[in-house]
Amino acid sequence: MEKELPIYTDPDYGIQFIIDVDKLEFRQKGQQDNRYTLEDMIDCGEEGYCFQRYDKERNDYMWITVPQFVNLAPEMMAEKYNKAVEEILLLTDFELMVDQDALTRRIKYGQIPTVEIGGHIFYAEARLDLLRPKDDFSTLGISFDELEDWYVDHRNAYAFPYDPRTHQIASIEWDKLVEYPKDLLFVEIPFVKTLDPVGWNRKWGWGETEGLKETGLRLEFKAETIPWNKTGIDELIAENRLKQPIKNANNEKLSAPKKNKGRKI
Structure with a gap:
């Protein structure tokens, strides 16, 4: 009921x-x-x-x-947030909906939110437009601007191929793909505003706590790893495999030695 x-x-x-x-x-x-x-x-x-x-x-x-x-x-509200009614009555909506400990750590102590991708920790810094890999100075990391190409609107998230060796978006020749990529992952992480709402507000000049009731505030995230057979690339692989015999046949024609007819006797 x-x-x-x-x-x-x-x-x-x-x-x-x-x-x-x-x-x-x-x-x-x-x-x-x-x-x-x-x-x-x-x-x-x-x-x-x-x-x-x-x-x-x-x-x-x-x-x-x-x-x-x-x-x-x-x-x-007490039931939704698993608190006693007496406690609820002493709080504002903001105090209840937004993790106050996380808020203190983020604003007062400057703790940067992190997201674990493929077993590696990244710092999510909206103001710098960057996912910065921890303890890896060989790369700047992944920019949120790059991730815009991989944004999934109905999930408000980025879903993209990831190379755990370089800690970057994986480069794949999709038109040549005939099997699932080896040593690469396909991952999904929340939108930048969800990952770092305080940094997002600072970047655009809004109040630091603007919109936190809607986004919530967390300081630790973990990317979801999506199996390749759930990413929708099976059809692409099948199409590329169909093209392959034609391409191979054309290559064989180009590389085959020409027959020399010679003189007629």
Whole structure:
């Protein structure tokens, strides 16, 4: 049986909103296409969240302010974040949703987030646009600009071939590939903003804690290694194999010695 979600009624306009803690969004009751996520709203701190709603009858925008989730649905927030209700009531949404220990280590002590790729640690530095391999000074590492070519939109992540020997994106001649690449990995890591949201904010001149409720804050990540047979290259390999006999036949024709007819007797 589905949980009955709490309702918030705006005191100024009487509009009711369903409070969905799992999705961290507000949906207008009776018009659930009108939904407002954390990304859609302005974070007004302890006052809650603010957003504009267009009213067809008034032909005007309404400015709506809703309290924090911890105030509107403390029991559900306690369950979601595995804390006691009494503890929840002493916290703001930000204090609950964002790891405060990680925040202190990142901002006060300057700890750089890391991501383990193929068994090697990389420092994720959004402001420098770089994944920098630990204890390897033979390479600058992998730039996030390079990774843009490997961005997977629906996963908000980068999925790319990785060379564990050079600690760089692997160079593969895809049109010549007739088997799974040897000694190379195919890995997936989160988008740069997820890896280093504080560095991302600094890079673009925003407040250091901007958007941390949406992204969360972690200081350690591990790349997912994807088996080559799950990467979708089987079809490419099959196509290249079909081309290979034709190419070999053409090469044989070019290299075969020409027959000398000689003189007729």
